[in-house]
């Protein structure tokens with residue numbers, strides 16, 4: 202992720218910012234990433250083995266932090282204490298207890314240090330769907346369905362803290378953002394291990410899970426996450442309203458196209474609105490999430506750089522990470538598995 206984000210910085214700032222340094226403790230990765238970065242930029246690149254070295258060098262004002270989730274808190278705090286603002290990959294820390302503690306620490310000492318990397322907020326198809334919903338295209342919304350399905354297991358050795366904190370944190374933040382911050386009152390999870398966990402040494406609770414959310418009034422949201430969508434990456438959002446439905450993204454094996462469709466009620470001749478967004482083509486094989494969200498990652502880095510240059514607070518912060526984790530944690534306290542489900546017969 203860090204190499205991907207880093208390549209956007211100079212272009213995103215119109216040349217006002219450059220990547221001055223990278224930190225990578227693992228020698229092979231360090232050499233490969235440094236060579237790739239140097240191939241892309243003419244300005245000097247310092248290469249460090251540790252954050253200590255980076256901070257001692259004084260060559261940066263802001264950072265992009267894309268280290269393993271269980272290290273986010275320590276790294277982000279060290280960088281904030283060292284005077285850096287940062288774009289920090291999701292999730293904030295991986296657990297609600299740590300999120301809350303860390304957010305309180307940040308609020309007290311470095312309230313504007315962290316922009317949390319929820320790239321869906323910068324995704325044009327999702328933003329268009331949200332705009333149509335807010336303009337009243339489908340009437341009162343009563344259900345949101347958000348689906349994130351990987352075609353592969355987590356990589357060997359990956360430490361995620363669970364499929365829900367790792368994957369559904371994107372969906373939950375998307376739903377809270379779609380609904381302008383309204384929080385659900387209750388949550389429940391159904392989880393299962395079906396297939397892909399056998400293909401990787403990553404240890405994770407489930408490879409397939411469903412999160413159901415009850416909001417105040419007649420409104421629900423449903424999140425489906427899995428690492429078993431073997432035919433390719435599936436990212437879809439459905440907004441159900443009393444007057445119609447909006448569908449954002451459709452799995453069709455056309456991974457560089459994202460379609461937004463609006464349907465009216467069955468008995469009305471509402472024209473179906475359809476717009477196809479072209480995903481960014483990097484012209485090289487990249488992880489499937491980059492195909493779908495490449496333009497959103499770029500827009501996210503642009504926003505990060507713009508706010509840093511202007512000295513403005515970020516619009517997506519550690520507090521958004523805590524909110525999403527509060528929802529996930531509530532679901533994880535009410536998990537139905539095969540053993541705890543109702544017996545048939």
Ligand SMILES: NC(=O)c1ccc[n+]([C@@H]2O[C@H](COP(=O)([O-])OP(=O)(O)OC[C@H]3O[C@@H](n4cnc5c(N)ncnc54)[C@H](O)[C@@H]3O)[C@@H](O)[C@H]2O)c1
Nearest residue numbers: 202224225226227230252267268269270290291292318490
């Ligand atoms: N926003 C998204 O769509 C998205 C997609 C993938 C991953 N992520 C997030 O990005 C983060 C990283 O995931 P990944 O798949 O790139 O993991 P990864 O393991 O491929 O990369 C992590 C990198 O951090 C390096 N690292 C480890 N310890 C370090 C230290 N002390 N100092 C500096 N670098 C250190 C590792 O050597 C490695 O190169 C995770 O938190 C994950 O949730 C977000």
